[in-house]
Amino acid sequence: MPAKRSAEAQLGLPEYRGHSRIERLAFGLLVLFIAGALLGLFGDGPLSHTTATSADGQVRIDYQRFCRRVTPQLLDITFPVPAGADSIELAINDEYLHGVQITETFPQPVESSQGQSAGKLRFRTEGNSKSMSVRVHLRALEAGLLDARLQVGPPGRPKEVSFRQIVYP
Template identity: 30%
Template sequence: MSLDVRKHEKFQHLEWRWQRAGWLLLTLFVLAGLLGLLGTGPLSWTTVNDGAVTVELDRVTRHEADDSITFVFGPEAVQDGTITAELTGDWPSGVDLSGISPEPSEQLLVPGGMVLEFMVDEPGETEVSLSFRAQRHGTLAAELAVGSDSVAFSQFVMP
């Protein structure tokens, strides 16, 4: 007595290809997470600078999560004892600022962003940290300008 079992070799080979593709996709996703492309990790942090302005930030942040960004102003950014920085783009409107350290002496809203003014007692680099929570998903881009120097940066906000 013999059993008549039909084999679908083409279907089996197709299923194996899809299975390998799924394993590859899963492996790439886990690797991206470990490297910091989906959150905190070695590749998540970046520094962008141009002249008197440097921005230190995470490339990826999460919606409604506490995060911070650091601006470093060189000595050439100081004019008459103050640093006047204009932050424009969709980043300022896409985040909820919870703190600025040190506190600016003046903070003004302008069309498309804000102007922050800091008093400087001693010449040298001035570091300013902004604490925030992202309020929108997707890419938030901005430009930070001090005098004739400006630097563009962006963050990707994940759910």
């Protein structure tokens, strides 16, 4: 009985020998790209949401590590209120402020000002409160890296937190 010939051999075509290296590499890159997208590498997802804390761990900022230009996003800032403090200042460095547009702040600050190297927001506190949260709604204005440095605390005694965001076009 003669050996069966493949369809390729019957048509005079070279025999298929499997996927080329380039095809396997392209497929692997596609799988990595899709996995990254699902995990939040390009927007919302577990890789995108993160927290930055001050050196002593008392000030915490929840933010998106990866975001898109002009897309609304949040900074949730939580910090302790010292006993007897009647106000708290939040200072945001100029470099970060030039790259974003703050659309809303909750609670509303009682005063806002522009210093030499930072924008400052002052909030009233309730003397008996143990901690306070501030939510800042903003939009990134340009693609690239945004380096933020926030100082939070009573006037003259701030705690500093730094973080970096990657803004996609």
